[in-house]
Amino acid sequence: MAISRRKFLGCITAAIGTSAVATGKARAGSNKHFTGHPDSFGILHDSTKCIGCRKCEQACNTVNSLAPPEKPFDDLTVLDQKRRTDEASYTIVNKFQQKPVFVKTQCNHCQEPACASACFVKALKKDKTGAVVYDESLCVGCRYCMVACPFNIPAYTYNDPLTPKVTKCTMCLPRIKEGKLPGCVEICPREALIFGRRKDLVKTAWQRINKNPDHYISHVYGEHEMGGTSWLYLSGIPFEQLGMREDLGITPAPQFTAGALGSVPIVVGLWPVLLTGVYAISKRKEKIARQEQEDAVQNTKTLATQEMNNQLSKLKEKMTREKETAISNEVKKALEQAAKKAKEAVAEEESAKAAEQAAWDEDVLDEDPASDDSGKEEK
């Protein structure tokens, strides 16, 4: 069945209206203006100060009782190869460029973590201290968090077949709760890592940049990246050259899905109603149309019948009239004939009268059949 233009436009308007309502609702429901937990902690890493001593790696290993490394921590040749975090090292230091610049890598503890938003059992949660904490007991081992992390941080204990778990920096949350500094911060000889309230650290970072603009590039990595991270970085060269992604944008990961996922309840709840409404409206229109059509047909039918009847009666009349005329003509004719015959008969009679007296019997016989015919037709 071809859809009418009017109906199509009606449907479109209805759909747009609903979706606008749906997304509006979703935005209000999402955490768009979430700027981190107030007074949450963070760590500022000044890569211009880092000397690449790997003490932080060592401290991290001790604090978290991780497996001893293949090469000792004071072996700095390890830095010649680019490494990433794994199940036995929650943090690593990488070396870049000829005139070496060192950067420490670990979980950045995002303000709005992608891993936590990807986790459907809430095994990863953003703590109000700023740490993104992992609950092993809830984890189902789907490793969605590893896929979701824009910084490629979470690792997995693949070598543990029975109780595997996701591993990453804890921001030393147990130590923070005890009032201690995170292991790496405490040991850093150069104070290339400083721990404090995130909002203060952002100020400190900018203070350093403004005080020495030639020394730093004018960018605090983590201030806005992926909606901001608890871990902040300073550098003298573009972060891209330190293997840090600059294409992440400032939108927190959950927001990419919040719009779509947030509209699910509305879509589920409202669409049946809407569609039923649209269906009902179109149905009603169809009904009305059908009624109108039927009426029209009926009308036409009656009109046609009337017309036909009229014509029929007219025809009948005409025919009757014709018949009558014909009859009257016939009658006339017959009468004329009869009169003629009568005249003839009179003439004959007169001639006969004049001529004869003898043939009187024959005249009576001719007259009788003519009077019989006219009587029959009139019936």
Next chain:
Amino acid sequence: MLKQRSFRLLLLTMAVLFLFPFIAFTSAKIMDDSVKKRPDILTIDIPSSPSHKDMPPVQFMHDRHSQAVDGQCIKCHETREYKVKNAETKGKAFVFKFKRTKDLEGQAYMDLYHDNCIACHVEMKKTAEATGPMEAQCRACHNADFNLGSSWSELIFDRSLHFRHESTKSIPSLIKTEKTNCNACHHNYNEKTKEVFYEKGREEACIYCHKKTGEDDMRPSRSAAHDSCVACHITLKEEKISTGPVDCSGCHDAANQTKINQATINQVKEIPRLQRNQPDTILLTGWNSLGTDMKKNEKIITQHMDAVAFDHKTHEKRTQSCKTCHHESLKPCNTCHTTIGDEKGEYINLAQAMHSIDKSQSCLGCHNEQKKARECAGCHFQMPEKAFKDHQCSSCHTVDAKSQPLERLIDKKSSDEMAKAALTDKAGKYSKVSKEKIPETVVINSIADEYKPSEFPHGLVVQAIFEKAGKNHMAKAFHGNELTLCQGCHHNSPATLTPPKCASCHSETPDIVSGKPGLKGAYHGQCITCHQKMEIKNILPTDCNKCHEKKAS
């Protein structure tokens, strides 16, 4: 057996065929990489030519062509007559344009190149082994992919080069009455008669008139330099006199520039001062550009900053050339940069001109740049550049002119002498710190934990700093009291022999709000940053045990 062998052969052939494009590609790539950037690339681009849109400009290798014609400039260049007013000599010089004396337009310009280049290539083909592209090989020259890249670098005609030209006998004076040969290169321009002339004592740098882009009928600096320098070199070379380069790479190749700087021709240990009647010392004041009659407005002097005693002679020695400071003319700074600013000085007033941190020709700008040197950066890096308002005015503004008689101040000669006296006075006040008062070793043990206390060789470090500062003229001038050098490490402390301990300001943990490092950060920061900036290689930042031994666990 045979079948197997033929199968192997087939496989091998297939492999070779498959790899062939890659092999060819990589070898081509290697060849590309081996082509070095050249300093002699001239781009021939004729916007007025009818086919300008269709054909990319030509990258012309000048030195390769001059080698091909055995350095005979005449093969491609016309000559012109030149004459310096009030010099009797006339001469012929090459016009450094291809086969023409004046610029052409459009089709004629294009044809000039096509006709002459191709004709020469055809001619060369008869005798030479290799030559350039010919007719119908358009893309061999007009090739956008053939981009060699230019390694051209600007030649800086510094004081040393100037002296070598000034003192050589190969360049005689063009004017008989003149003893010096300045007139051989320098000239002035009479705008009314549109003629060049020479006037002794009014020589200036070429760039003041011959701007980079050229203005009106003034040749751009590039043409002016080539017309003078290269033309002279060619003439001398023809006369078999040892002279400077005549090819592009001779002056514009970075390696050759180093050679020029190291060349022994007329090289002297101490380059003598230029002779242009410049003063030894100058009293820089704010009021002498006002143009008011000082005698009537005596009060004006009291409304200005104390004057600066400027050692012009010393600054001449430490700069590359006059242009380092005199960026537009050799006139005094306040001719353009007047006290309140003027159109001539682009409304940059005297104070701004002298104090802008970001301009290399200003006092502060240049001094800040000097502090980035290895010997200075150890301390100065950790003291970020001060804003103008944070500087101590009195370190330069030393002459209290208000107490001087007005006649002396107005007179240029006596005011400059006043500056000289102030400078001598300052140099005499240089005070040293006696060695005995400096502690030899300082044991740093306030936060010893994982490592044993550090025995810091304080005396050695201080002596090294004193020695370096003593050798540097600028450091010596500004650190008139050696004690101020202690403030490099003992920062924020007054210049004293008994500065407070680090721990009196730095606590164990960093103060994030004020940005003050903690004690551990302060110690390591001070030592490591200084070592890094002074490029001290024998103790690396990660050599923990060289400063403090690890405690036996």
